[in-house]
Amino acid sequence: MKLRRSERMVVISNYLINHPYELTSLNTFAEKYESAKSSISEDIVIIKRAFEEIEIGTIETITGAGGGVIFRPSISDREGKAIIEELRTQLSESDRILPGGYIYLSDLLSNPLILNNIGRIIAKAFKDQKIDAVMTVATKGVPLANAVANVLNVPFVIVRRDLKITEGSTVSVNYASGSSDRIEKMFLSKRSLKAGSRVLIVDDFLKGGGTVNGMISLLTEFDSELAGVAVFADNVQEKRDHLEYKSLLRVTNIDVKANKIDVEVGNIFDA
Amino acid sequence: MKLRRSERMVVISNYLINHPYELTSLNTFAEKYESAKSSISEDIVIIKRAFEEIEIGTIETITGAGGGVIFRPSISDREGKAIIEELRTQLSESDRILPGGYIYLSDLLSNPLILNNIGRIIAKAFKDQKIDAVMTVATKGVPLANAVANVLNVPFVIVRRDLKITEGSTVSVNYASGSSDRIEKMFLSKRSLKAGSRVLIVDDFLKGGGTVNGMISLLTEFDSELAGVAVFADNVQEKRDHLEYKSLLRVTNIDVKANKIDVEVGNIFDA
Numbered sequence: 001m002k003l004r005r006s007e008r009m010v011v012i013s014n015y016l017i018n019h020p021y022e023l024t025s026l027n028t029f030a031e032k033y034e035s036a037k038s039s040i041s042e043d044i045v046i047i048k049r050a051f052e053e054i055e056i057g058t059i060e061t062i063t064g065a066g067g068g069v070i071f072r073p074s075i076s077d078r079e080g081k082a083i084i085e086e087l088r089t090q091l092s093e094s095d096r097i098l099p100g101g102y103i104y105l106s107d108l109l110s111n112p113l114i115l116n117n118i119g120r121i122i123a124k125a126f127k128d129q130k131i132d133a134v135m136t137v138a139t140k141g142v143p144l145a146n147a148v149a150n151v152l153n154v155p156f157v158i159v160r161r162d163l164k165i166t167e168g169s170t171v172s173v174n175y176a177s178g179s180s181d182r183i184e185k186m187f188l189s190k191r192s193l194k195a196g197s198r199v200l201i202v203d204d205f206l207k208g209g210g211t212v213n214g215m216i217s218l219l220t221e222f223d224s225e226l227a228g229v230a231v232f233a234d235n236v237q238e239k240r241d242h243l244e245y246k247s248l249l250r251v252t253n254i255d256v257k258a259n260k261i262d263v264e265v266g267n268i269f270d271a
Numbered sequence: 272m273k274l275r276r277s278e279r280m281v282v283i284s285n286y287l288i289n290h291p292y293e294l295t296s297l298n299t300f301a302e303k304y305e306s307a308k309s310s311i312s313e314d315i316v317i318i319k320r321a322f323e324e325i326e327i328g329t330i331e332t333i334t335g336a337g338g339g340v341i342f343r344p345s346i347s348d349r350e351g352k353a354i355i356e357e358l359r360t361q362l363s364e365s366d367r368i369l370p371g372g373y374i375y376l377s378d379l380l381s382n383p384l385i386l387n388n389i390g391r392i393i394a395k396a397f398k399d400q401k402i403d404a405v406m407t408v409a410t411k412g413v414p415l416a417n418a419v420a421n422v423l424n425v426p427f428v429i430v431r432r433d434l435k436i437t438e439g440s441t442v443s444v445n446y447a448s449g450s451s452d453r454i455e456k457m458f459l460s461k462r463s464l465k466a467g468s469r470v471l472i473v474d475d476f477l478k479g480g481g482t483v484n485g486m487i488s489l490l491t492e493f494d495s496e497l498a499g500v501a502v503f504a505d506n507v508q509e510k511r512d513h514l515e516y517k518s519l520l521r522v523t524n525i526d527v528k529a530n531k532i533d534v535e536v537g538n539i540f541d542a
Contacts, residue, residue, distance in 0.1 A: 010321035050281035138410040
């Protein structure tokens with residue numbers, strides 16, 4: 001299909017946005033849009049500048065035979081901080097407190113725009129890591145893991161707390177469930193993670209760390225490696241030297257009586 | 272920020288892609304990129320043409336005081352059919368058969384590109400419906416519902432088969448679980464769906480229809496309306512007059528002994 005330059009720029013930038021972290025050769029675009037490779041090259045320069053101007057990501061050009069362009073989504077610190085600040089306000093709303101001192105999060109974690117923004121912020125925080133898959137535990141972590149996996153363009157794997165017949169053979173580990181002070185089991189389908197994967201663990205809420213530690217021991221069972229841990233919010237009471245994680249928000253206090261939640265920005269922007 | 276026309280086109284098209292179904296006034300862009308409204312108007316014409324050329328969606332321009340532009344994502348029938356055909360091949364792989372005649376789907380439903388494509392195909396099939404939310408049941412339906420909700424830019428709600436303390440007050444209904452021939456319960460958090468919503472139900476696999484019918488009765492409890500039902504694959508044995516649904520794929524036969532799955536294209540492209 002033959003397009004004008006201005007149209008070509010729109011369709012090429014759209015293609016790159018939908019294929020993050022993929023190497024696409026300039027010939028692909030040249031053939032698709034019946035243009036000289038040199039014209040495509042010029043298009044890319046303009047798209048690159050525009051992407052950098054609004055800080056939605058970088059375009060790397062790799063020259064030579066197997067070369068092409070790779071788009072890596074990002075988000076400016078300014079935009080990321082504004083988003084977290086807005087989430088901090090929302091999380092502090094007193095009507096989120098549930099009996100038992102739990103916090104209702106489901107409305108935030110089911111909004112596509114919020115999820116996409118969180119995905120971009122978490123992906124950026126781990127931009128120097130090689131990540132082959134994103135892991136989470138069912139159910140509340142799934143939309144978050146999905147959002148991060150979308151930005152990184154890698155699959156996500158879902159650990160379950162129950163055994164489902166539709167998952168085939170599974171590997172299970174025991175973990176200490178903080179909320180119930182019990183030892184429980186979690187399961188991961190054998191097919192769902194390749195050996196030797198580098199995995200980013202994502203979850204909605206971190207408290208005792210039992211669930212995350214359970215997932216880390218699953219990684220060992222799958223001969224895979226931890227690339228990092230990211231959570232939407234944490235409420236970690238004491239410093240845990242053994243668990244490194246990045247959180248978007250930190251809940252410092254939940255006062256059920258006074259109906260008050262104190263929330264700070266987490267450590268995700270710390271250097 | 273002052274941009275050249277070519278750069279402006281890249282950033283405006285990126286904005287529209289990330290804000291589907293939202294009305295954005297031309298003044299917003301004019302102020303943001305320090306350009307005359309007439310220039311932005313010309314940009315939009317070019318972007319509109321490019322979007323239509325590659326059939327990624329339509330741009331509607333609404334004139335007058337409260338006017339602006341709305342981007343509605345879509346997918347060409349040709350691309351949609353090619354994607355489904357590829358999925359049909361993958362679903363027919365004999366090593367997906369699990370003991371009991373179940374089919375392993377998790378690898379397909381955890382791949383961001385596949386999910387995004389499925390989301391676009393399902394959203395297009397319901398493009399004439401007003402949809403306020405997408406509903407599914409935990410866990411396997413979540414990534415699908417998430418994908419469709421992303422394209423429609425509406426929230427998704429997750430029905431659970433177990434009662435979680437972090438969901439607050441819930442409404443429950445009984446449903447007939449086809450696989451176990453038992454009556455079970457499903458739960459939905461009271462806060463998660465506004466009364467008067469029009470809801471698209473999305474699930475991974477439809478067999479007896481018990482789960483979907485359970486979700487439909489939940490809609491009544493929430494004074495909400497069914498906009499439609501879409502599933503990734505169905506294996507409906509007999510014609511069910513009472514349940515209208517659209518499926519991407521139809522599993523016509525699972526032969527555990529011969530290790531063979533027969534899969535056809537579903538009814539999603541039927542007029």
